[in-house]
Amino acid sequence: MASMKDLKFIARQLRKPSGDFAGTIAEKMVAANLPLYELMFHNITFRDYDSILEIGFGSGAHFSDLLNMAYDLEICGIDYSPEMTELAKSINKVGLKTGRLKLHTGNSSCLPFQDGSFNTVFCNMVVYFWDDPSEHLGEILRVLKPGGIFYTGMRARESMLQFPFTKFGFNLYSTDEWCAVLQSHGFNVVGDFRKKDPVFDDDGDRVQLESVCIAAQKQG
Numbered sequence: 001m002a003s004m005k006d007l008k009f010i011a012r013q014l015r016k017p018s019g020d021f022a023g024t025i026a027e028k029m030v031a032a033n034l035p036l037y038e039l040m041f042h043n044i045t046f047r048d049y050d051s052i053l054e055i056g057f058g059s060g061a062h063f064s065d066l067l068n069m070a071y072d073l074e075i076c077g078i079d080y081s082p083e084m085t086e087l088a089k090s091i092n093k094v095g096l097k098t099g100r101l102k103l104h105t106g107n108s109s110c111l112p113f114q115d116g117s118f119n120t121v122f123c124n125m126v127v128y129f130w131d132d133p134s135e136h137l138g139e140i141l142r143v144l145k146p147g148g149i150f151y152t153g154m155r156a157r158e159s160m161l162q163f164p165f166t167k168f169g170f171n172l173y174s175t176d177e178w179c180a181v182l183q184s185h186g187f188n189v190v191g192d193f194r195k196k197d198p199v200f201d202d203d204g205d206r207v208q209l210e211s212v213c214i215a216a217q218k219q220g
Contacts (some may be wrong), residue, residue: 002164011168015080015129017058022083026059029125033153035197036124036211037062040153043193043213046070050119053143055108055136056080056126060088067095076118078104078111080129109135113143124153127178128160128170137185144218150187152178152214159209163202175212182216191215 002010017025041062046052046069057063057077067073075095079085085105095101106112108126121140130136140150157172166172173181179189193213199206 007165008168010165011170014165015169017081017084019083022081023087026084026087029058030061033058033124035195035209036153036155036213039193039195039211039213040122040124040151041066041069043191043215044069044120044122044151045149046073047119048072050074051117052076053078053111053113053118053121055121055123055140057088057103058084060084060092060103063088063092063095063101067100072100074100074102076102076104076113078106078108080107081105108139111139111143115142116145117143119145119148120151121148122151122153125155127152127154128166128172131171133181134185137182137187141186141218146218148218149190150182150216150218152182152212152216154178154212154214155209156212162205162207162209175214179214179216182214186219187216188219189214189216 013021013025048071050070051074054077057079060077063075066075082105085103088103089096092101104112121144127133144150156175160166160170160172175192182189195211197209197211199208
């Protein structure tokens with residue numbers, strides 16, 4: 001059984017992968033979040049020429065698939081971890097060279113984009129680390145075009161409590177609680193999609209998560 005020190009270390013790395021462990025945590029996140037990305041990409045509406053922002057892209061291993069979801073998409077990504085940004089750049093040299101993919105290091109509480117820049121903003125497994133969601137949701141509203149959609153990819157509290165590291169620095173929500181947060185910050189929830197993940201082994205325990213995708217439209 002992992003010690004408290006180990007659990008706190010894992011929690012810190014999931015919040016912001018860094019140092020020698022960054023590559024390892026990126027690999028684990030890709031495997032763990034694949035069902036969630038599949039659910040998200042199935043339910044996001046992709047239109048030709050749209051501008052899309054992903055917050056917290058991790059290794060960026062999915063960007064090649066994302067760029068092919070519609071014709072001439074423009075994708076921007078921002079990640080809190082410099083190590084993840086560099087890793088994603090090394091994986092996505094072709095997309096970056098075309099100019100259709102642009103990657104930044106930064107915090108979603110202060111997005112380096114003009115007002116009304118994006119048709120779609122999405123994030124996966126990120127909202128747990130927003131100590132004050134108001135800062136981040138306010139910025140997302142600002143950079144969304146009128147009528148734009150913000151998609152939250154997450155596992156609800158009931159799923160995440162299966163992992164002991166979530167006791168350290170994670171702000172967990174039920175699906176209903178997160179919908180209420182969105183609605184109180186100027187969004188209209190227009191979709192709630194859920195799917196059971198495949199069962200997997202976690203240090204001898206059989207675990208099954210439920211992936212959730214919540215679509216919320218900018219009001220006004």
